[in-house]
Amino acid sequence: MSELLKRTLSSIVFVPGILVLLYLGGVYFDALCLGLSMVLVYEWLNLWRGYAVRKGLKFQELVFISVGVIYIGLAMHKFWTLKDIQHKQFMTFLIVWTTDVGAYIFGKKFGKTPFSPVISPKKTWEGFWGGVCVCVVICSAVMYAQLAELLPYTGASSFLYNFFSGITLFSTLVFSIRFMFYSIFAHLGDLLESWVKRYVGVKDSSQLIPGHGGFLDRFDSFLAVCCAYYVKDILHSCGIFF
Template sequence: MKTFITRTITALFFVAIMLGGMLYNEYTFFLLFFLINFFALKEYFKLVRLIDPEYNEISPWHKYGVLVAGCAIMMAFSGPNFSFGELSIGEIGWVTAFIFILVLPLGEILMSKNFTLKFIGYSLLGLLYVTVPLGLLVDIRVGHQAGSLMESISFGLYGVLIPLLLIFFIWINDTMAYIVGSLIGRTPFFPSISPKKTIEGTVGGMVLAIAAAGIYGYFWGNDLLYWPHWIALATIAAIFGSAGDLLESRLKRMAGVKDSGKIMPGHGGFLDRFDSLLVAAPFAWIYVLLFVFK
């Protein structure tokens, strides 16, 4: 009972922070995902150190420099929107990221006791796995500027709605997969990675999430976003979100841990909460760029 109460309180607090940060304005949206990126990166590097203990031998310059690079890349994705005088956060981010990504390998060669290219690879993979997807969400929110007032209103609405829908569809897919799997799940999906997942639950969650998105989008959401986009985003969330969940489960199994972190009691860490989003976001960004922001 105590565990249930803890999980419930944590979940409500988490939802309130997410909705507040995403909906209040573009500044809070950026700050929210900037912080998520920072803590998720730290959890990723912790998993890598458990998977390959040799990664503990990287120099302090490398250890902290890659976190700075990740934060700088997030700043770069904000574009020209947040300015201080003649400089924007985006411009500062691009310059800082460029410098650190170029200098990090040199610093590792000079300062590391046991230099190997795989250390650079682990760090770059972390930036690709965590920072770039979250940066693309920021780009959807603030990266599209339009000329006329009506276009600005339209793009502003899409910038808020699309990331929100993507997260919501991931949640529906996970919830429906759990319910269907509990009721009729019999066939293991990837037993070596996630023993509790079943094919019936995974497929059922996808179908119900896509169906719910299509029905709601067609009858009630079409004025906000053309209803086929609801189906497309739900499909992306269901397929690639499930892949993201399996990917993080694989990393945790290799590291020998149950959760990526303990910052959210009863719910694990940042990677545990956003693993599906990290894989789904790039595909959503591509779809939005090709079919929505055109």
């Protein structure tokens, strides 16, 4: 079976599975957060176990390991706090998926300028900004659709009328800044995991997801976006809103 076929089949099973658990919510959402946290921490520690066998661990590596566990824990806790905000749970994954798909398409089609040749030679600036733009456009459209459901139009007013009524210069600017912010964090999360894998000398964090590598390979951007929510909270406390 080719890697592309494995990747496609895994996505067909994996993505709907996550969406179903998000939709069911409650104990199912708790199970998703707990199970994912355990798998991610396991993969993280297992990465360094192999490194320790080959080279041993110095103080800085012990610090890396500890910080990584805290990073995963904080990110997953932040996601768990979205338990009663179902649309934000979905938006978190949508930010990650649209950034990833946009970066892949634009990088494949137009990629020429290396983004980080040392850490991840295949990534390009064209892919980076392509991912950001796709994320901004699709996620903003979803937000406008959510606004359309809240607008007080009834009777002959159609959903499309409500949808476009919500589009203003201010809302477009706010959504663009918001999703650009999150998408950049998604890219940085991917880059961070690439650096770690290069440091420990492995290609994938594990082989738990056929065609995709490990859960850390698939959720590196997700963890970064969840941590971006903390940064946004801090900015809000400083009076910066978007």
